[in-house]
Each structure stands twice: as structure tokens, then as C-alpha cells.
Amino acid sequence: AQKVTQAQTEISVVEKEDVTLDCVYETRDTTYYLFWYKQPPSGELVFLIRRNSFDEQNEISGRYSWNFQKSTSSFNFTITASQVVDSAVYFCALSEPDSGYSTLTFGKGTMLLVSP
Amino acid sequence: EAGVTQFPSHSVIEKGQTVTLRCDPISGHDNLYWYRRVMGKEIKFLLHFVKESKQDESGMPNNRFLAERTGGTYSTLKVQPAELEDSGVYFCASSQDPGSGANVLTFGAGSRLTVL
Numbered sequence: 001a002q003k004v005t006q007a008q009t010e011i012s013v014v015e016k017e018d019v020t021l022d023c024v025y026e027t028r029d030t031t032y033y034l035f036w037y038k039q040p041p042s043g044e045l046v047f048l049i050r051r052n053s054f055d056e057q058n059e060i061s062g063r064y065s066w067n068f069q070k071s072t073s074s075f076n077f078t079i080t081a082s083q084v085v086d087s088a089v090y091f092c093a094l095s096e097p098d099s100g101y102s103t104l105t106f107g108k109g110t111m112l113l114v115s116p
Numbered sequence: 117e118a119g120v121t122q123f124p125s126h127s128v129i130e131k132g133q134t135v136t137l138r139c140d141p142i143s144g145h146d147n148l149y150w151y152r153r154v155m156g157k158e159i160k161f162l163l164h165f166v167k168e169s170k171q172d173e174s175g176m177p178n179n180r181f182l183a184e185r186t187g188g189t190y191s192t193l194k195v196q197p198a199e200l201e202d203s204g205v206y207f208c209a210s211s212q213d214p215g216s217g218a219n220v221l222t223f224g225a226g227s228r229l230t231v232l
Contacts, residue, residue, distance in 0.1 A: 004158070033218035035218075035220075042225060043125075043205075043225035043226050044119070044120075044223050044224055044225040045159075045207065045209075045221075045223035047221070050218060091159065093159075095218040095219070099172065101218035101219065102147065102164055102171070102218075102219055103149070103161045103164060103172065103175075104159075104221065105158075105161070106151075106160070107158060108156070108157060108158050109158075109159075
């Protein structure tokens, strides 16, 4: 079974639309970390956010916001008023104590295409 | 600050040949990681160096893969002999000692390997 599931393979929106990328994870640990990374066309993975399992407050950074729901094991990512530059592959990832929190388990990624 | 640099960006080789991928981490980052993404699948962990020592190599697929990090600076990942299923994008990442909590990894743009 996948530990990190990103059920949406590809999403297409028109500029200025809001879009939510889903991430569901699976872990037996009570302490863990969740991440989102963005992979633009240039290829590198760009860190967006890290969230500790004990911090369930939602976070907002500009047009980006994250909704962490421990009860449903989800860590969803919303882009408000999407822009063409948001087009990228977005990866959700989990870090657990058995690796000393030093390695990441990734989902398959969601490709977001924002058209003008 | 220079980011994580990987070379080559793309390599095309015949089955049975050898390829060596190189990663230059961010200066001062003791932790260096190799990950791989096979087309359409998750990004999967291969191994983790702390300075020149292999901390965790549980993700290495088989003994055709050899990773080294001489002197605790740059790292190489050699595939010998390459097989068709080795095709994919190999990502390198580095991080500082996190102190408490999970590492935030800085990734390179990846080396795309195509085995024909």
C-alpha cells in the first residue's frame, strides 16, 4: 500500500481559478513530518512547506495554503487565484522516525497545468 | 549560495554499458541523498550519506549500483552494467544537520538516464 497517495495525476485549470491538490498519507507513528515540493519545468524540486504532526494549524503563505487534517490523514494544498507560473508537478512527502526523519517517502505527484 | 548541482543532465546509454552520475551538494551540507524517479512512479529513496559515510543504503536496488562520497564533498553514483529498468531521473539532495526535527532537503535538477 502506498504511504503517500496523491490521487490526482493531472489537473488543468484556467488562470485565476483556485485549485486544491490532495495528499493522503499513512503512518503508525504519532510524530512525523509532512512536506510539499514543487517541480517546475526546470526540473529541480523546490521546497514549499514542512509541517510537524503536532501542529494542526492551517498555514497560509501568499496564494498558497495548506490544510492539515490528522483525523483524515490528509495534508491538502490549495493555490488561490492560480497563475501560469504555478504550472508544475507537485509532490507531497512524509518523513518518519524510523529513518531518523532523514528520508522522505514521496507520493507520485500531481501535474498542475494552468492555462492563460 | 549555489544550489545542488548534478551532471550530466541527460545520459543515453546502451544496455550493458556503465554510467556515472555526479552530485555536488551545497557547501557545508553534511547530508547527501540520492533518490530516483522511474517514469510515472514515486520518487524513491536510494541512499543517504553523512559526510563520507553511508548512513542508510536500504533503497539501493541491487549491486549494480555503487555510490561513493570521497572526502565528504561531491558524490558519484555508478550503474554498471546498466539495464533497461534503470531508466529514470536520479535526484541528488543535500541538507544540513537538522538539530531537532526533520531535514529540509534541497534538491538538484536531476540526471535523466535513458537505457536503450
